[in-house]
Amino acid sequence: MxxxxxxxxxxxxxxxxxxxxxxxxxxxxxxxxxxxxxxxxxxxxxxxxxxxxxxxxxxxxxxxxxxxxxxxxxxxxxxxxxxxxxxxxxxxxxxxxxxxxxxxxxxxxxxxxxxxxxxxxxxxxxxxxxxxxxxxxxxxxxxxxxxxxxxxxxxxxxxxxxxxxxxxxxxxxxxxxxxxxxxxxxxxxxxxxxxxxxxxxxxxxxxxxxxxxxxxxxxxxxxxxxxxxxxxxxxxxxxxxxxxxxxxxxxxxxxxxxxxxxxxxxxxxxxxxxxxxxxxxxxxxxxxxxxxxxxxxxxxxxxxxxxxxxxxxxxxxxxxxxxxxERGEFADVAWLNGVNANEGALAAGALYASPNQTNVRRLNNEFTELAPLANGLDRDCSTSLLDDITRRMRQFYFGDRQIDDSTRMNVVDMISDSVFKFASATAVKLHRQSAKSPVYFYQFAYRGTLSYSAFSDPSRDYGVSHADELLYLFPVHEVLFPTGAMSQRDLQMIDVMTTLWTNFARFGKPVPCVSSILPAQWKSVKTDALEMFSIESPTSMKMVKDVFKDMINLWSSFRCRAGLSRTANLV
Structure with missing residues (x-):
C-alpha cells in the first residue's frame, strides 16, 4: 500500500x-x-x-x-x-x-x-x-x-x-x-x-x-x-x-x-x-x-x-x-584553439557571386594591386617588397593558372591562410613556448547540409566556411536557415561538438577518454609540427601534424603583415 x-x-x-x-x-x-x-x-x-x-x-x-x-x-x-x-x-x-x-x-x-x-x-x-x-x-x-x-x-x-x-x-x-x-x-x-x-x-x-x-x-x-x-x-x-x-x-x-x-x-x-x-x-x-x-x-x-x-x-x-x-605575458591557462577548413569561403563566395564574375577577373588581372588589400598586407611596406610578396603568393596558390572558376578553391585557400590560419598557428606556437598549461589545436572539416557560405554565394560549394561550426554548438540554423533541415549526420555532429566543448570546460581535456561519440584521442600540441585534431565527420576524427607547414613557411617570410609585422620573431 x-x-x-x-x-x-x-x-x-x-x-x-x-x-x-x-x-x-x-x-x-x-x-x-x-x-x-x-x-x-x-x-x-x-x-x-x-x-x-x-x-x-x-x-x-x-x-x-x-x-x-x-x-x-x-x-x-x-x-x-x-x-x-x-x-x-x-x-x-x-x-x-x-x-x-x-x-x-x-x-x-x-x-x-x-x-x-x-x-x-x-x-x-x-x-x-x-x-x-x-x-x-x-x-x-x-x-x-x-x-x-x-x-x-x-x-x-x-x-x-x-x-x-x-x-x-x-x-x-x-x-x-x-x-x-x-x-x-x-x-x-x-x-x-x-x-x-x-x-x-x-x-x-x-x-x-x-x-x-x-x-x-x-x-x-x-x-x-x-x-x-x-x-x-x-x-x-x-x-x-x-x-x-x-x-x-x-x-x-x-x-x-x-x-x-x-x-x-x-x-x-x-x-x-x-x-x-x-x-x-x-x-x-x-x-x-x-x-x-x-x-x-x-x-x-x-x-x-x-x-x-x-x-x-x-x-x-x-x-x-x-x-x-612573445614575452609570455598572458594567462597561463588551458587553451583550445582552431580554425575551419575553408575559412575564406564567405569572402571568396562574395567575390565569385559578383555580376559576371567581374571581381574575379579584376583579381586575376590586377593581382599585384588587389592581393595586398585582400590579404591584410601592410600598406606601409615598400612597393618593391609588396611586388615580391604578391609574386610569391600567386605562385604558391595558383602557379601558372588563371584565377577563374576552376581555381575557386585556391582563392578560398589563400584567404583562409592569410586571414585566419597563419595567425592561429602562430598563436599556438607562441603559447606553447611560454605556457605550462596545454594548448589543443583543431581544424573543423565537416561540411554539413547547411553552410554560412550560402550567405555570399548559395550556388556553389565552398567547403567548410567560417562560422560553420556554430551550427553544431547553437541552434543558429533555426533563425538563419529557417527552411533548411539538418541531416541525421548533422545531428550526430551536434553530439560530437557539444561533447568536445563541454568536456574541455568540465575536465580540461576535450577527450578525457575515447568513447562511441569521440572515437579518437585528442592530444595537446607538443612540438612545432603543431599536432592537430581534424574533425572530419561525426565518425571520423584523428590527430594529424605538419598540415600547415608549407603555408606557415610562406606567410612567416612575409614581414609586411598588418598586426604581425611589428613583432620581432613570431615563428
Whole structure:
C-alpha cells in the first residue's frame, strides 16, 4: 500500500519542480526565470536579461562599465535584454537597431543549488560566450540559444557587449582610453565570479569561449591584466589576438576617432571637445560609420578595434598582442584553439557571386594591386617588397593558372591562410613556448547540409566556411536557415561538438577518454609540427601534424603583415 502512495507523490513533486517558476537571489536582488527544454528533452532553467553593468549612457558613453545597481522586489528574467546599438541590415527603413542600455547577461543552468543547513552545491563548470561580429551581433537566445549545450552538465552564460565605435572608439589618451567593449567582458566576468554560485555554477571553473571577433575577444582577455583570475580556460574559434582585425595602433585609433567626429560635425580641437560633442549625438548616428569604411565582419580595415592604452591602472591592453605573447605575458591557462577548413569561403563566395564574375577577373588581372588589400598586407611596406610578396603568393596558390572558376578553391585557400590560419598557428606556437598549461589545436572539416557560405554565394560549394561550426554548438540554423533541415549526420555532429566543448570546460581535456561519440584521442600540441585534431565527420576524427607547414613557411617570410609585422620573431 505504501508503495502505491509513493509513486504518485514523486510524480507530483516532479511536476511541481518542472512547472514552478524558478527564483534565484544574487547580489543585486531576486530574479524570476523560466523552465526551458534542451534538444534531447532535458529541462533546464533560464534567467535572461540580467543587467551586469549600469547602462553606458550619458556620461558613461565610451567609458569603462560600472557595476549594475540593485533593485527591490522580484525582477523578471524571462526574456532577453535589448541588443546593443548596431546597423540594421534587415529593415532598409531603419538605419540602426538596438539600445545603448544593452549590457545584459543570460544564464542557463541544469538546476539551482540544492541547499541544506551545511552547504550549497555549486558543481557545474561555467562557459561564458562572446559572440562574433565586431560592429553587429548579440548573444540573444534566438541565435545563441542554450538547447544544444544544456544537454550537458554545464552552466552557460551569454553576454552582450558594446560594438563598433560605442565599444572601441579611442582618442588614445585619458579622455577616451578605448577598449570599452572589452572592459564590458571583464565586468561580465566579475559578475560571474560574484553571482554564478547562486545558479549552481563553480566560479573556480570558468571557460570563456567565442567565435571570430568573439574569439579574438576572449584571447585578448588572456593578455589583459584586468582579467587575471576571472577565468580558467579559453576556447577560440577562428580568431586570436594576433589576427588582422583585433588590434590597431594608437595613431590609427586617434585618426578614426577624429574622422568619425568630423562626419558628425564635432570639433576635434581637443579630445574633450570631441567627447562632449559625441555624447550629444544619437547612438544610431555614432554607429553609422562613413559609407566608405569597410564593415565586413573581421575585415582587415575594421576601423574600431582594441588599442594599447596609456599607462594607468584601468588599462585593458598594455602592449601589442604579439609582443605580449612573445614575452609570455598572458594567462597561463588551458587553451583550445582552431580554425575551419575553408575559412575564406564567405569572402571568396562574395567575390565569385559578383555580376559576371567581374571581381574575379579584376583579381586575376590586377593581382599585384588587389592581393595586398585582400590579404591584410601592410600598406606601409615598400612597393618593391609588396611586388615580391604578391609574386610569391600567386605562385604558391595558383602557379601558372588563371584565377577563374576552376581555381575557386585556391582563392578560398589563400584567404583562409592569410586571414585566419597563419595567425592561429602562430598563436599556438607562441603559447606553447611560454605556457605550462596545454594548448589543443583543431581544424573543423565537416561540411554539413547547411553552410554560412550560402550567405555570399548559395550556388556553389565552398567547403567548410567560417562560422560553420556554430551550427553544431547553437541552434543558429533555426533563425538563419529557417527552411533548411539538418541531416541525421548533422545531428550526430551536434553530439560530437557539444561533447568536445563541454568536456574541455568540465575536465580540461576535450577527450578525457575515447568513447562511441569521440572515437579518437585528442592530444595537446607538443612540438612545432603543431599536432592537430581534424574533425572530419561525426565518425571520423584523428590527430594529424605538419598540415600547415608549407603555408606557415610562406606567410612567416612575409614581414609586411598588418598586426604581425611589428613583432620581432613570431615563428
Amino acid at each position: 505504501k508503495i502505491y502512495l509513493v509513486v504518485p507523490l514523486l510524480a507530483i513533486i516532479s511536476i511541481f519542480v518542472v512547472s514552478a517558476t524558478p527564483r534565484v537571489t544574487i547580489k543585486n536582488g531576486t530574479l524570476e526565470g523560466s523552465v526551458l527544454q534542451s534538444r534531447k528533452g532535458r529541462d533546464f532553467l533560464a534567467f535572461r536579461g540580467i543587467p551586469y553593468a549600469r547602462p553606458p549612457i550619458g556620461e558613461l558613453r565610451f567609458q569603462a562599465p560600472e557595476p549594475a545597481t540593485s533593485w527591490t522586489g522580484v525582477r523578471s528574467a524571462k526574456t532577453d535584454g535589448s541588443v546593443c546599438v548596431q546597423r540594421n541590415y534587415d529593415n532598409p527603413n531603419l538605419r540602426s537597431t538596438g539600445s545603448e542600455d544593452c549590457l545584459f547577461i543570460n544564464v542557463y543552468t541544469p538546476q539551482l543549488p540544492r541547499r541544506n543547513k551545511r552547504h550549497a552545491s555549486n558543481n557545474y563548470a561555467v562557459m561564458v560566450w562572446s559572440h562574433g561580429g565586431g560592429v553587429d551581433g548579440s548573444s540573444h537566445s534566438l541565435l545563441y540559444g542554450p538547447k544544444f549545450l544544456l544537454d550537458h552538465d554545464i552552466v552557460l552564460v551569454t553576454m552582450n557587449y558594446r560594438l563598433g565605435p560605442l565599444g572601441l572608439l579611442s582618442t588614445a589618451d585619458s579622455v577616451i582610453p578605448g577598449n570599452a567593449g572589452l572592459k564590458d567582458h571583464v565586468q561580465a566576468l566579475r559578475w560571474v565570479q560574484e553571482n554564478i554560485g547562486a545558479f549552481g555554477g563553480d566560479p573556480a571553473k570558468v571557460t570563456i569561449f567565442g567565435e571570430s571577433f568573439g574569439a579574438s575577444n576572449v584571447h585578448l582577455l588572456t593578455l589583459s591584466p584586468l582579467a587575471r583570475g576571472l577565468f580558467h580556460q579559453v576556447i577560440s574559434q577562428s580568431g586570436t589576438a594576433i589576427n588582422q582585425w583585433p588590434y590597431h595602433t594608437a595613431k590609427s585609433a586617434r585618426e578614426n576617432a577624429h574622422r568619425l567626429a568630423r562626419e558628425l560635425n564635432c570639433s576635434t580641437d581637443t579630445s574633450q571637445d570631441l567627447l562632449q560633442c559625441l555624447r550629444t549625438k544619437d547612438a544610431g548616428d555614432v554607429m553609422m560609420q562613413p559609407s566608405d569604411w569597410p564593415i565586413f565582419n573581421g575585415g582587415p580595415d575594421l576601423p574600431f578595434r582594441a588599442v594599447i592604452e596609456f599607462s594607468n591602472p584601468g588599462a585593458f591592453l598594455t602592449d601589442e598582442p604579439g609582443k605580449l605573447m
